Amino acid sequence: MGPKKSNYLVVVSYDAFSKDNWEMASRLPNLSKLIKNGAYSTQLTSVYPTLTYVVHTTMVTGVYPDKHGIYHNNPFQPFEKEAEQRWFWYKKEIKVPAIYDCLKKHHLKSAGILWPVTGRTAINYNLPEIRAIKKESQVLKILRNGSPLYCLSLEKKFGRFRKGFKQPYLDNFTTMCAVETIIKKKPNLLLMHLIDLDDAKHQHGIDSPAVKKAIIRMDKRLGDVIQAVEKAGIKEDTTFLVLGDHGQINVRYKVKLNALLKEKGLIFEENGKMQWRAYIQGAGGAAYLHLRENDSEAEKMAVAILNQAIRKDCYGIQRLYNRKELDRYHADRSVAYMLEAKIGYCFDDDLDGPVVDILKTSKDGQATHGYLPDKPDKSDYRCVFVASGAGIKSNYQLGDIEMVDIAPTMAMILGIDFYNGDGRPLKEIFQDETS
Template identity: 30%
Template sequence: MERKVILICIDGLAAYYLDDPRCKMPNVRGLINQGTKAEKMKVAYPSSTWPMNTSIVTGVYPKKHGVLGNWVVERETRQVKEHFGDRSWDKEDVVQVPTLYDLAHQKGVKTAAVCWPVTRGAKHIDFNIPEFYEQELFEKHCTPTFWNELKEHGLPVDHYGEWSKDHARGKMQDWLTAEVAKHLIRNHKPGLMMLHFLVADSFQHDYGTRAPEVFWALDYIDERIGQIIGALKEEGVYENTDLFIVSDHGFMDAHSVICPNVLFKQKGWYDEENPTNSKVVAVSNGGVGYVYILDEEYPDELASLVKEELQQTEGVECVFENEHFSELGFPRIEEHSHQPDFIFEAETGYFVYFGAEGDKVIDKNKYTAMHGYLPEKEELKAVFIAHGPSIRSGLSLPEINIVDIAPTVAKIIGLELEDADGKVLEAMINVREVKV
C-alpha cells in the first residue's frame, strides 16, 4: 500500500506550550509518546506565517524561496503587497524553488492542501483550498471540481471567508478544515496532504500567550486532529500514514506598537493621502518592520537620516542593513525587488504597526501578543512531532530547524530536495520502513 503523509501546521504553537500542564492535547501527546518529538524547533526570519509555511514545504530560507514576509513593498509600483491572505500573487509567481507538493505530484503522488499559505494557483496541488480571507477568492481560486464536490456533499464552504476573518468564529474555520480533510481521506486518499489550523494564533493575538482562551483553542485543534486520526483508522490507512505536527512560530506578549509611518509622516517623507508618492514607506511583519527608501533623487542621504531616526526611536532594538541580510536568511537588496533597505527589530513588549493615522509614533497595543521577531528568541521556538510507520518511536531530538522538515518528509516519500538549506533528520527515520 502506498505510503501517505499528512503535514499539519498548528499556527502559533510555541514549544513552551507542550511543557505546560494546562495544555492537555491528548491526541497530540499520544503521537509524541509513540513517535518522535524535537525539544524545540528554530524558525526563520521573520517568524511570520507566510514565509515560514513556505520554508516548511521548501526546506529553504526566504533568501531562496522568495516569500520575504506577510507584507512587502513592490518597488516597481511603490505599492504595499500582501502575501497575507494570498491576496496579491499566485504561488507560481513568487515561490522560486520546488516545493514538496511539486515534487510529489510530478512523481505521481496525489496532493491536497487546505488553508495552506502561498498556494493560490499552485499547479501541482490536486485538491486545493488556499488560505484566504475573502469569500470571492475562495470561489475563484479553489480547485473547481473539488470545491463544487464539497458543496454538493453539504459542507458549508460558502462560509470559509467570513469564518476566516472573524477571530471569534475561527474555530468554525478550523472545524471546516478538519471536515474537508476527513472528506479527502474517505473519498480521495491523497498521498500528501497539508492542513493549517489557525484559531490558536488568532486567540494569542487577541488574548495574549498562555491565556485560558488559548489553551481552549489548542484542545479544540487537538480534537480536530483526533477526528482526522479516527477517519484514517476507519478507512484502514492509519497504519500506513506518517503524521507530522508542526508549527510556524511561537509568540511574545506585547504592550505597545511602533508606528514608523507616523514618524516618516512627521518628517515629510511619507504621504498619508497617497502613499505611492512617499519617499519612505514601512510595512509591518509583526515584531519587525521593513523600511523601503523610494526617493530617487537623494536615496543615500535619506537612508542615512532614516537609519538615524529609527535607532533613536523608542522600542527599536536594532536596525539591520544590506550587509546583515545574508546572515538573516534574506537576499541582498539587489537580489530581490521586495527586499527592504532596512529591517528593524522591536524590543520585547513592542511590535510594529504600519498605519499612519494619528500623531503617535508609540501607541497602545493593538494586539496582545505578536510574532515575527528574531528566531533566536526562545518564545519564538516552534513544535515538531512525527508519528507513523516511517518514524522511530519514543525518540527525542535536540533542537532542529524549520528547514529540516521538507528534506525529512521528502526522504520518507522517496523524493530529494536539491539545494535545501535544511537536512534530513536521519535519526528519526525507521529505515526498514522507508523504500526510496
C-alpha cells in the same frame, strides 16, 4: 533519494504552536499518542521574520526567505489599509519548487486545505487559503485559484458549519474537509493549516484561558484526522507531521515609525497623493525599511532617524539590522535594513494617530509575532515538531532542528527526489536510519 518510508503523509500545521504550549498539549490524548509512537522536538527554529506565509513557504521548499522570495504575508503596498491589502496568495510568487510540485512525476497525489501561498498550484485537491478584498467574491476567488469541483463539493457538504473566518468554526470546517479528503481521496500528501491557536493568542495574549481552550480543540481535531486515517484503511502506511510555524509574544504598544519619517519629509504629499522616499513596512515584531532605489540621501536620513529613535526607550526598537547582519538570518535580499522590536512592542505601517499607541486589549492581553526566531530571553518562542507513524522511532527526542529541514524530511518520507535546499532530512527519526 532512498526508498519511501510510507505511502501517505499528513502534515498538520498548528499556527503559533510553540514551546510554551508543549507542556499542556503533550499531555492531551491525541498528541500524546503521536509523541509516544514518534519523534519530537521543542527546539524547532523558524525563519525571519516569523510570519505565517514566510514560514509556511519555507516548510514546503526547504529554503530560507532570501531564496524562496516570500518575505512577508503581504507584498509591499505603501499607504494601503491593511484590510484592503493583497497577500502572497499565489504559488507563482514562490521562486523555487515546492514539495507538492515534485509529486506528479512520481505519480503521487497531493491535497492542500487552507495552506498558505497555494493559489493556482499543482496540488491535485486544493482549497487554498485566500481572501476576497474590496468588492471581490470569496466563492469565485476560491474556485478560480483552487480545484473547482473539489472546493464546491466541500462547500456543499460542510459550508454551513463555517462562519466566515471566525473561530472555532473555520478550523472545524478545515478538519471536516481533511477527514473527507483522507477517506474519499487518500492523497499521498495532505497539507492542512489550522489557525485557531494563532487567533486566540493574537486576541487574548499567550497565557489566556482562550489559548488553553484552543489547544484542547486542536487535540480533538487531531483525533478526528487520526480516525479518518484509520477509517481509510491506511493507518499502517501513514506518517504524521505536526508542527508550529512561530510563537507569539504579549504586546502592549504599537509603534508607527512612518510618522517619524514623515516629520523629516521622507514621506510626503504631492499633487494630492502620498509619496515616499523611505517607508517602514511593519511585520509585527519586526519591520522592513524600504528605500527608493538609488536615493542615498534618503537612506542616510532614514538610518539617522531610526538610530536616534533607538536611543529613546519609548519607541521600543531593540535593533536596526544592516544587510550584512540580515544575511546571517537569510532575510529577503530586496531590503537593506530591518528593525527588531523589544518584547512588549510591535510595529505598524499606519500614519494616523500617535507614534506610540497603547493597544486596546482584551482583559487577558494581546500578542503577536514576526520577531527573531531565536529572540533573546524568549526561549519558549521556538516551535515544536512531532513526527509519528510508519517507520518513525518511538518516543525519540530530537534536539535543535530548523524549519528548512521539514521539506527534505517530507521528501524522504515519501521517497521522492527533491532539489538540494538549505535544510537536511531528519534521518535520525527513522527506525532504519542512523543520524
